[in-house]
Amino acid sequence: MAGSTAAIVQRLRALGFQTYYETTAIYLLTHPDLPGLEVRIGTTIVTFERDGREVYRAPIARFDLETALARAGWRGETTGGPEGA
Secondary structure (H helix, E strand, O other): OOOOHHHHHHHHHHOOOEEEEEOOOOEEEEOOOOOOEEEEEOOOEEEEEEOOEEEEEEEHHHOOHHHHHHHHOOOOOOOOOOOOO
16 A cells, blocks of 8 residues: 555544544554554655554655554454554
8 A cells, every 4th residue: 555644644543543643744653453563654754653663654655554554463354443452
């Protein structure tokens, strides 16, 4: 799912992620069912960090939603939410 920063943020919000910090250069998101997960979406890079450890990093142009979510511990479909989290 390569795309723009706004498209990535919108897709994650549709999956229940919540923005807790936002500027013109960066979005920071969390998910209530995935404690310890922080998603950083900058102008060029997307990073998923779980409990202080980076589990996924990719340029926005090569961002893959399914891979990022799998590495973050997401067990549901990308149309739903985390199962058993």
